[in-house]
Amino acid sequence: MALENREPPAWSPPRASSSSSPLLLNNSLTKTKTPFVPVDPTGRKVSWYCCGPTVYDAGHLGHARNYLTTDVLRRIMRDYFGYEVVFVQNVTDVDDKIIKRARERHFLAKYKEDHPKIDAEVVEDIKLAFAQFARDTKGFPADTTIDTFPQWFTTQKELLESPILDEDQTIFKVRILALNSAVNALLTPIPEPTHFYAAVESILSAYLGNVKKSEIPPDEHAIFADYAAYWEHQFNEDLRTLNCLPPTITTRVSEFIPENIAFVQQIIDNGFAYAIPGGTVYFDxxxxxKAGHFYAKLEPGNRKGEAKQEEEVTAPPPPPAGEVSSAELEIQNEKAQKRSGRDFALWKKSRVGEPGWESPWGSGRPGWHIECSAMASEVLGSQFDIHSGGIDLAFPHHDNELAQAEAYWHKNPKESKTPVQWVNYFIHMGHLSIAGAKMSKSLKNFITIREALDSGDWTARKLRILFMMGGWKGGLEISQNFRAEVDLWEKTLSNFFSSVGALVLESESTEGPRPKHLFRSQEKQLYQDLETAQKDVHEALSDSFNTSLALSVILDLVSKANTYIKSNQKSANNPDAYFSINSVKEVARWITKMLQIFGFGASSGSDPIGWAEAGSASGTAQDSQTIAFPYVQALSQFRDQVKHLAITNKSQPVCQELLKLSDHVRDNQLLQLGVNLEDRDSSIGEPALIKFGDPTEFLAAREAKIQAQLEKEQKKEAARLEAERLEKEKAEKARVKPEDMFKTDEYSQWDEDGLPTVDAQGEEVTKSKRKTLKKAWDRQKKLYDAQLKAGA
Incomplete structure (x- = not known):
């Protein structure tokens, strides 16, 4: 069969003793939703491997989308469907990007230490760094020098000011900005060292990392390990802040070198890899x-090409025109020895300035893809359930992982009825974009997780809501409308929990009225609404983790519960109304439980209602509220009595001052302490409802209420002024005699009543036109006569 016409083999579900699973998974291997059946014969244990971070820079919101969404799916599988999940996540701490960045940072720090002052030698080095960086910038004019750069830079205004750029344009923009920063530093008369080095850091570190790399021996691992360890720690801190569960097992590449070597050797022994002179090993x-396996199961359309087989890392800077560097020549020679352009590296020879480990093929390190195949196989074995990662990893990374693992666990498909199926389900998270551009470290267009949280624009809770609303599979773009949906959902749930929490505390207080436990048609309907919501959420989660629909169902249930509370609350118009706190509490309990499953965290206590504070993973809000409630209730009751006396005697000046003080306590002092006294109908003796919550949210709600009232008054005033204007206009119009209303330049002759007979061009006015004019004349006659009569 021709290569281009081959189809990937049919997916074979694992056999299990359990009954059919309630969960359907959107499986990248099949491009369809397939029933989830674990490899485990008992049907309870789930093995899951997740591609972890390459720790060479700060985690950004794109990473948050991937790992926070993965955390939600993992929690649902564990805490909702009840599976025992073994979650393995790797850390890539040996990688081209890490090596390059670590080397650059190492030599830059040493250079700054050796050159505390900016002298002629430093200036000369920066000029050399400029030349190298300029040569390495694709599209930069070769004849542009440091002296001519400022003039050329002014011609790039359109590129620099454009809000939307493609990938090549973004890279070019980042690099010319780095060159511009260095040129400005060189043109400064007396540069201050700290500012100078900050301005030239990008080009100087790249230069030093290249020209000094030979000073690092292959067994000098600490430079790279320390750099990776720093960013790994930052990444783990970020995920803890987002309340993501830690992996069951973490695997680092640097700690699995012997396993990687053994894995590569087995693939060679099975006939699917070869070593070339020098020490690099390629997958064949x-x-x-030819052995019957299928390559590129996830993206079959890429199986013929060579694109994206190597890591996306900046190539070594090109040498001056007409020259070929030894490193470039070595790379070209290696490529020439590959048996096929599709072959990819399993073990990479250590080049100058790179760490290396001894192997049967010489000093080297694992290739881009082999690490995951080796570590996942070592920990989870020859077959496991789920493999997850970003959609950009589907090819070549995951497709190459599959090929390597099948080659390692080889059973010839031509001879065996059960060929190797290493992974049963692939889950790929979609990209996150802002203004249509995918966030990427290499493009330097990302917002770090810490920046997003520290700015106050986002909280861990808001991000979790955002990613759940956006689902896990497709791309997600942050827009103002989407952000508004997140804020509304969060605010609605927070208000609901605050109200229910207040009603529960009130019902449990010995000072309050004895609560009624009823089961009328209203309560029955609310319980039915709860049961329907539970069923709908189950169906949503069973449908490949449709978290967006699940959140919509919860929001709808909150709306129904709020309607029940409002329609059954006492008021002057309905003094005999009452509602069952148990029914409302049961709704709040279930929603709290679901949010806890989703990873939002819940308030503490034996019977928690609501979620933790927005900035924390878990809270103790319920305990503190229970302790504080009697004291706040005493103050609230005192305020109710003072307010009642003041309203009863509001004609007295002192009572007016008491009302102001009462409102000040409610609207300022208590709100800042996280207490909201929601006044109810005092005419029937209803006390204020005591709500506990986030002071920031309470104060923001108060400001929004004040702003809304102000806008309402402004609209009311604008409407009054408009009515006055129209009335004045109407009065002025009424003073015009009907005989004079058409005496304008538009006409040249009129009859005895002032109706036009001939227009300005000398044409006779048509009958239809005269009919229309006569109607207007009659209306004006009525206005004029009414005005005369009113004046008389």
Missing amino acids: VNAFE
């Missing part, structure tokens, strides 16, 4: 397919 795609 053609041999793999």
Whole structure:
């Protein structure tokens, strides 16, 4: 069969003793939703491998989308469907990007230490760094020098000011900004060292990392390990802040070197890899397919090409024109020795300035893809349930992982009825974008997780809501409308929990009225609404983790519960109304439980209602509220009595002052302490409802209420002024005699009543036109006569 016409083999579900699963998964291997059946014969244990971070820079919101969404799915599988999940996540701490960045940072720090002052030697080095960086910038004019750069830079205004750029334009913009920063530093008369080095850091570190790399021996691992360890710690801190569960097992590449070497050797022994002189080992795609295996199961359309087989990392800077560097020549020679352009590296020879470990093929390190195949196989074995990661990893990374693992656990598909199926379900998270551009470290267009949280624009809770609303599979773009939906959902739930919490505390207080426990048609309907919501959420989560629909169902249930509370609350118009706190509490309990499953955290206590504070993973709000309630209730009751006396005697000046003080306590002092006294109908003796919550949210709600009232008054005033204007206009119009209303330049002749007979061009006015004019004349006659009569 021709290569381009081959189809990937049919997916074979694992066999399990359990009954059919209630969960359907959108499986990248099949491009369809397939029933989830674990490999485990008992049907309870789930093995899951997640591609972890390459720790060379700060985590950004794109990473948050991937790992926070994965956390939600993992929690649902564990805490909702009840599976025992073994979650393995790797850390890539040996990688081209890490090596390059670590090397650059190492030599830059040493250079600054050796050159505390900016002298002629430093200036000369910066000029050399400029030349290298300029040569390495694709599209930068070769004849542009430091002296001519400022003039050329002014011609790039359109690029620099454009809000939307493609990937190549973004990279070019970042690099010319770095060059511009360095040029400005060089043109400064007496540069201050700290500011100078900050301005030239990008180009100087790249230069030093290249020209000094030979000073690092292959066994000098600490430079790279320390750099990776720093960013790994930052990444883990970020995920803890987002309340993501830690992995069951963490695997680092640097700690699995022997396993990687053994894995590569087994693939060679099975006939699917070969070593070339120098020490690099390549995977033999053609041999793999000739044995009956299928390459690129996830993205079959890429199986013929060579694109994206290597890590996306900045290539070594090109040498001056007409020259070929030894490193470039070595790379070209290695490529020439590959048996096929589709072959990819399993073990990479350590080049100058790179860490290396001894192997049967010489000093080297694992390739981009082999690490995951080796570590997942070592921990989870020859077959496991779920493999997850970002959609950009589907090809080549995950497709190459699959090929490597099948080559390692090889059973010839031509001879075996049960060929190797290493992973049963692939879950790929979609990209996160802002203004249509995917966030990427390499593009430097990302917002870090810490920046987003520290700015106050986002909280861990808001991000979790955002990603759940956006679902896990498709791309997600942050827009103002989407952000508004997140804020509304959060605010609605917070208000609901605050109200229910207040009603529960009130019902449990010995000072309050004895609560009624009823089961009328209203309560029955609310319980039915709860049961329907539970069923709908179950169906949503069973449908490949449809968290967006689940959140919509919860929001709808809150709306129905709020309607029940409002319609059954006492008022002057309905003094005999009452509601069952148990029914409302049961709704709040279930919603709290679901939010806890989703990873939002819940207030503490034996019977928690509501979620933790927005900035924390878990809270003790319920305990503190229970302790504080009697004291706040005493103050609230005192305020109710003072307010009642003041209203009863409001004609007295002192009572007016008491009302102001009463409102000040409610609207300022208590709100800042996280207490909201919601006044109810005092004419029938209803006390204020005591709500506890986030002071920031309470104060923001108060400001929004004040602003809304102000806008309402402004609209009312604008409407009054408009009515006055129209009335004045109407009065002025009424003073015009009907005989004079058409005496304008538009006409040249009129009859005895002032109706036009000939227009300005000398044409006779048509009958239809005269009919229309006569109607207007009659209306004006009525206005004029009424005005005369009113004046008389």
